[in-house]
Amino acid sequence: MVSAKRKASRAGVEQRAPKAKMTKPEESEEEIEMYSDEDLEGGFEEVSESEANREAMDEDVQSTGSLDQQDQDVLTSRVEAPIQVKGADARFAVPSLDEIHGLKETSELYMNNVFKLQMDEMIRQVRPDFDNAKALERALKHVQHVLNTIPSLPPQSLTDAMNSLRTLTGQSIVPPFCDPRPDENVAYKFAFEKPEQLHLVGSWPLRTATRRFGELDVDMEVCMPSSLFQEKDTFNARYFHKRAFYLAVLAGMLQRDEKLGMDVEFMDAAHNDRLTCLVLRPRAVSGKNSSKLKTVIRIHAAHSMGTFPLGRLAPNRNSLRGAALNASEGAHLAPTPHYNSDLVSDALRMPHLLLLHSTSEKCAGFVEACQLLKTWASQRGFGSVLLPVSASTKAPKRLMVAGSENTRFLLTMLLTHLLHGNEPSSGLRGRTLHSDRSKLSFGYSSYQLMRGVLDFLAKHPWSEKPVFMRSHPSFGLSSHAELIPPTTYSICRRVFVDPSGCINLLAGWPDASLDLLQQEAAQTLHMLNDTETDSFRTLFLTTRISPVDRFDEAGVATVSVPKNSDLVRVLDASNSRAFAIEHFINIGAKALGSRAWYIGACYQARASTWALNESQPTLSRRVEFGLRLNNEHAWRQVEHGPSPEDSVACTAFRAFWGDVAELRRFRDGRVVESVVWPVANLTQRAALPRRVLQHAWQKHACITSVSKLKFVNAVFDHLLEIPTDLASRAYLKSPQEVGFQAVQGAYDALVKQLRAMDDLPLSVIGVQPVAAALRSMSPYVPGALKLAELGNEVPDCASYLPAHSMLLTMESSGRWPDDLAAIQEMKTALYERMAAVLGPKMPGATLCVVYDRDAHNGETIQDQSSLCITVPAGFAFACRIHHDREKHLLERVIRSSSGVAKHRAEKALSRWNTRFVYQPMHHAALQALQNQHPSLGGCVRMTERWIAAQMLSTQVPSEAVELLAAAVYTSSEYVPPTTSVAGFLRVLSLLRDWDHRETMLLVPIEAASKRAHEFQVAKSEDDHRPAGTSASDLRQDTVMTPAITMQAQHRITAEEHFRATRARDPAIHHAAWIIPTEYDVHGHCWTRDTPTVTVADALRKLAGRALALVEAPLVDEENRQVLFQPSLQMYDFVINVHPSLSTRYAESLQSDASAWLAKDKHAPKNLRKARPSQYGNEIRPDWDPVSEFVELVHNLYPGILSLFYDQHGGTAIGGVWDQKLKQPHKFKVMLGYNAVPNSSSEVLLNTDAILAEISRIGFGLIKDIEKSNS
Structure with missing residues (x-):
């Protein structure tokens, strides 16, 4: 079949010359001259009337109609077709040689049969109908x-x-x-x-x-x-x-x-x-x-x-x-x-x-x-x-x-x-x-x-x-x-x-444009080599033309031609814009050096056309550009130049860098020309490439003005920062200056204390972190809270103290009881003993045994307690003891019980697996990936903050968001992003394009973790060798590095389970997102109950709109606010809380200083005192009154309403009623909710009464409740 099609195609080339009549097959040798003037004269018919010509022009060249009968007859005569068996026996005819060749080609060349079919169909769609012309x-x-x-x-x-x-x-x-x-x-x-x-x-x-x-x-x-x-x-x-x-x-x-x-x-x-x-x-x-x-x-x-x-x-x-x-x-x-x-x-x-x-x-x-x-x-x-x-x-x-x-x-x-x-x-x-x-x-x-x-x-x-x-x-x-x-x-x-x-x-x-084309080719080969992933859509159907979508840093500028430019070189270019762009790119590439693999520029692809009586319009010099950053060198603060002995090179160095160049002596004794870019915090360090570019472009007149130079990433710089005034009041050191090192340092010090305990019945032999902050992925950097100033200088709206979870493994011993309830009691006793031992060794620390929010006296077999330690450094940690025997005992109960006892054991086992199996494995894998790709943490943080800003904090587990980000960094479709903003935007692209109803999202997180460990080992062994700095080095890495894939047995199991899940639950009441990993092949660990299918669909739409907002005009400060500002029109009611009483209001994106400053019209802002505290000086780790209020309302009105809010300082709580209950329905005893009569036999949900009850429950915390007019 394949050969027959090719012969037909060749026959078509010979016969489909641009003539009105088809040439006979025997005349095909003369086709080489079919484009000459003489041939045109002999091939076209005369047209004398414009009406006939206009009617003919109405025919659509791009129509996909089939060949007419005459064409088919000619093609058939030129194709050696095999003998065809007609009738019912045709289905069992022996395949022709062409068909066998086609099957062999498909199995050997293509990823799979579907890829071949998709490619053939695409070719039919993109090929114009040459015969209908x-x-x-x-x-x-x-x-x-x-x-x-x-x-x-x-x-x-x-x-x-x-x-x-x-x-x-x-x-x-x-x-x-x-x-x-x-x-x-x-x-x-x-x-x-x-x-x-x-x-x-x-x-x-x-x-x-x-x-x-x-x-x-x-x-x-x-x-x-x-x-x-x-x-x-x-x-x-x-x-x-x-x-x-x-x-x-x-x-x-x-x-x-x-x-x-x-x-x-x-x-x-x-x-x-x-x-x-x-x-x-x-x-x-x-x-x-x-x-x-x-x-x-x-x-x-x-x-x-x-x-x-x-x-x-x-x-x-x-x-x-x-x-x-x-x-x-x-x-x-x-x-x-x-x-x-x-x-x-x-x-x-x-x-x-x-x-x-x-x-x-x-x-x-x-x-x-x-x-x-x-x-x-x-x-x-x-x-x-x-x-x-x-x-x-x-x-x-x-x-x-x-x-x-x-x-x-x-x-x-x-x-x-x-x-x-x-x-x-x-x-x-x-x-x-x-x-x-x-x-x-x-x-x-x-x-x-x-x-x-x-x-x-x-x-x-x-x-x-x-x-x-x-x-x-x-x-x-x-x-x-x-x-x-x-x-x-x-x-x-x-x-x-x-x-x-x-x-x-x-x-x-330009060199950079060719580098970009070559990199795209390398990435395409990388995708084609990944036989486990269907990349056809990405290869041929997905448009990737925006710098925001393909670069680590993107921006827009208006380029200019420097006044001192060589006129010959300017005129040699195809136009002045081309010269300006090449100058712009070359200066940028020289300034960045090894900081970036390459820099690319784009402009509008629309052709410039103009009327015959007009002069040629001037091309717009507005260009969009992007940088592919080198993670090894992008953030360095010093540019080393030549030594003073080389006077020519020194003169060139100073001429290029201007007044920022200076002669410096370094610790190793070298005295060289250099440029130093000082930074005060993490945000300024992340902006170093932008700072370098802006200086170089302004120095060499590459841009018309700095005001017309805009960077997309700069809009997100301060997104995850606490207001400076509030941070100085609440924290010992600014979180932005020290980053996650402060909480990591406090954790390391605590681990040493735990391992040094020798007065316990059982020694601590292992400590493992599982908190997001301890893998640098919590939305906000934890600050070292001024514990002594709670209730005074530290305002209530900045008093939130997160407790970072960690798991303790005790030595094996026969002292552990063989009963689930007794094990929980022994854990509690061990926590009390640890508190007694650590207390004297850690002056200023607070230690206490705490129970989970959902803990109750009747639950004796479920892990529900921990040791909360607040260290003087201003951080809190929640320690849980991991005991392997619990899992075996819970499985025994499940096998031997039924009814309520079995259900309780299944619930306890699910929690145990999540806390002591999945969370440690998840943390270890992501930590390894974070070490290889430092921007992963920022990507996760920004994505979580965006989801929270849509008032979906409680609807999407943070671990699921981390897996979404990991999918971006392990995908064969992209080079892993180097900046957090680039990663965030790709996660939005993933959310927009992922059809979660029809497909699962495979994330080979353990394979990625293994690759990350190999990367670190190779890096340490070859530390003496310089890292790659050229675009060719990046291409070589892209082509030579195998794709990260999941093992075949895990993939097959995940696919089978996904199909079974969707067949069993076509309405998708559970598991809207299925994200299998090696440790959770079924993909239900984090997403079985949340997000719901409604939330998942909403996130997909929101991601599409967010990307359109970012890409349309490149995002600015105003667009960013819209990007992270939810619409409240969809809610039936909105509960507004007092900002000053929300312990996490400091994390709000639109914080108002009046929430933490006392009213004093005469004192300047920086000298005004904090508002009087309502919560006092008691240390309350993990205490968030707004979150607890929402959870309480949900528990009081299950199935009646749903609440949505931003847990990071949001002051609006959106509520939606169950629409079925708002419709008239029959009255019956024990309805379970407040109802009001609608007729003699029907009732309606009494929304006003319920809102009044909620207002009474939240008295003091609630500011007001707004009801929708609909």
């Missing part, structure tokens, strides 16, 4: 007719030529002259003669065109007569000026022709002022919008190869000189490689097309591979500019990587190069490239070809190994090494030379 053929024929009947204009001055143009076309047309623009007195003449040839070029005749955002374009080339030019026209844009005038004549005559039925405009096809083209759009006529065709014709001007001496157009030659640049004769001017490349490329479209067409004839998978590569690149922001559906249509935001306009052609040529091999003996940079055999075979499938291109992209060091394509004289692509030697390309940093040896296909690419 009669409307296009008629339009092209008419354009040809118009262009061939334009009268000539004799050579004349520019002024006379403009007058002649106005007379000929009957309208005022402004030719799209590029800089340096010609003045009225230029010595050279302008003339016009009808085109020598007309060609269809580009992807349409090659049949590699693909659908993408914007209109589909068909390219036509108009070859200008050589008689219009002189050899000197290569200098000072004379050729491009004459080209612009020629296009103006064509445009005027096409616009004048009423029968054409199309609007004509100028367009910068590749954001290149020199290579302007014409764009023809179907015109809306008589109220009927013909533009539904979504296809435009682009007309490019060209010249014949040999018109100009190629030796003058080598990349190391200068073509911009003299008075036009205010340069004196004999002045040494910089080379103009971009200018020279643009001039030569105008002559190479047709030879390149012939080469590509020949390659597609030899390689059956070539066309489809090109379509796969183009789709892949387009989804990542690489590719040609986009045309809106009509001139007045407002295009959606679509970004493109700077300088990547020719990506589609570049990838096609790269595939061709890999099929044909290198040009023999091309010496450059000390290297000789001998005749190289092709790296890919013509017999490869499209998938193999695509992988081959991606593999080459990911691994090839362009800066070290230039690539020269093999010459093909038979297609007009002879080698011109004698005129343009390979050594002339030494001025180019990255080299990929076409078969003619005349142009560098990477000439317009």
Whole structure:
């Protein structure tokens, strides 16, 4: 089957020339000339009436209709099909060789059968219907007719030529002259003669065109007569000026022709002022919008190869000189490689097309591979500019990587190069490239070809190994090494030379943009190597074009051209914006050095089009940029420069860094030039790369003003900070300055005390932390509370003292009883003994035995007590004893009991497993992952804070949030983020895209933990070796590092259990999120009861809206507030509490100082005293009155209402009634809630009475209750 399809495809290439009638099979040998002017004359039908032409233009080129019967008959005659068995026995026919080959290919090449089917279906969707193009053929024929009947204009001055143009076309047309623009007195003449040839070029005749955002374009080339030019026209844009005038004549005559039925405009096809083209759009006529065709014709001007001496157009030659640049004769001017490349490329479209067409004839998978590569690149922001559906249509935001306009052609040529091999003996940079055999075979499938291109992209060091394509004289692509030697390309940093040896296909690419393309290729290979994960959607369907989505740091800036820039280099660029962006990127990359792997820039992908009578609009210089940071070096505070002995290097160092550079002596005795970036806290340290960039860009005039430089991450800098004034009152040291080290230090000191206890019946042999703060993942950094100032200087709203959980393992002993109730009593006794032993050894500490909130006297077999220790350092810890015998005894009770006793034992066992099995394993795995990826903790903290801000604190377990973040850091779809904000935004993307109803979220947390340990071991063993600092190092790590996957047996078990769970509970009353890990294969440990399916659906919607808010205009301070501000309109009632009585109000995102300062109008804010305390000076670890109030109300009104609130200082509690109870229903005894009669036999929920009861319960804490009007 596969071979049959390929043969049919090849037959289609031979027969689907852009003609009205199909060519017979025996005439296919002449197809090589199907694009010539003469062939167009013989192939298109004459069109005399505009109405007929407009009707034809209504046909949709992009329709996906099937081949007509005539086409099918022709294709069938050219395919050697196997004998078909008809009837019922056809199902049991022996497979053909083609079918066997296809099955073998699918099993060996693709991840799975589904991937192959998905890819085939996508190709059908993105491939235009080349056979339903009669409307296009008629339009092209008419354009040809118009262009061939334009009268000539004799050579004349520019002024006379403009007058002649106005007379000929009957309208005022402004030719799209590029800089340096010609003045009225230029010595050279302008003339016009009808085109020598007309060609269809580009992807349409090659049949590699693909659908993408914007209109589909068909390219036509108009070859200008050589008689219009002189050899000197290569200098000072004379050729491009004459080209612009020629296009103006064509445009005027096409616009004048009423029968054409199309609007004509100028367009910068590749954001290149020199290579302007014409764009023809179907015109809306008589109220009927013909533009539904979504296809435009682009007309490019060209010249014949040999018109100009190629030796003058080598990349190391200068073509911009003299008075036009205010340069004196004999002045040494910089080379103009971009200018020279643009001039030569105008002559190479047709030879390149012939080469590509020949390659597609030899390689059956070539066309489809090109379509796969183009789709892949387009989804990542690489590719040609986009045309809106009509001139007045407002295009959606679509970004493109700077300088990547020719990506589609570049990838096609790269595939061709890999099929044909290198040009023999091309010496450059000390290297000789001998005749190289092709790296890919013509017999490869499209998938193999695509992988081959991606593999080459990911691994090839362009800066070290230039690539020269093999010459093909038979297609007009002879080698011109004698005129343009390979050594002339030494001025180019990255080299990929076409078969003619005349142009560098990477000439317009900034280094950072090519690095980004290569990194995307490496990441794609990493995904394809992960056979356990279905990455098809990420590879081809998911759009990843926003810097926010792909970089660690993202921002927006308005770039500028420095006033002292070399004018030759500015004019050599395709436009001034291109020069400004490259300068912007280069300065940024130099300033960051090893801090960042690369820096990328993007701008709007929409093409710039303008009317014929208007001047070319100026391109916007607003760019969005991003940084991929190197975690090993991004946060260093010192830039080391040269030693004073190297005066030249020192001068350059000081010139680059300016007044921040200074000569310093370091502890190791070195005296070098250096730059020191002091930081006062963690937030300033995280902002170091931004600070470096801002200084460098401002110093070198890369941006118009600092006020127009915005960083996304800067908006989130102070999100998780306590107000400075409040922190100074409540804590011994600012949490932001010391971070998690303070609580970790207090924990380590306590562990030493616990291990040193020798007066206990059983010794402590193991201590393990399980609290989020002890793995740096609590939303707020715990501060060292001023315990002695509680009730005085420390306000009530900042008096929350979290108790950090830790597990104690006692030595094995026969003293432990063999009874569950007795074990719990012995634990309590041990806690009391520990308190008695530790008390004298820890002056100022408070120790007491505490019971869980849900503990009660009737529960004797469940773990429900702990030892709470408040240390003088200002922290509290909750210690629990882990005893293995409990699990065995609980399982025995479950096996031997039934009813209530069994239920109690199951509940106790579930709690025991969670506390003493899952929590320690979860903590250890995440701690290892945190050590490898320091930004993971910040990602978790920010995500939890966002969820809490949506008033869903109690609805989503923190461990589940941590697993979501771990999924992002272990995914093969991304390079692990280096900043917390990048991780947070990717978690939002995961929440938005994860269909939790249909799929589970596998998180191989133990495999990731093992990989993290291996990373730490390798790092310690190779500590003497310098870490990688280049983009190639990152690509190598990406490609060579195996994907983190779960073991097959665990995966299979998880999949089976997921299907069984959804089949057993299709309404999803439980386990809306199923997140299997190695230690919890069923994925129910953290998410069995929460979040509910309603909350999970709401989170998915909220995540989508949050991302849209971040990406639309890059997020600012106002948007951030909206991002973390919930809507209260959905609640039936809202309970407002007094901020001053919430012990966690200090964590509020919108805190008001009046909650902790006494009212004193005359005293300044920093001298005002704290509000009088309502809670006194008693130390109460883990005491949160708002949380306890919510829990109490839930217990009093189960199933009647649901409460939602932000546990991190939220003062609004949203309530929702059970909608069933709000409807009239029958009265019965023992309803269980307050009801009010609605009729003689029906009652309603008495919401007013219940709210009054709640108000009475929360008297003093509640400020007021607002009821919804609905």
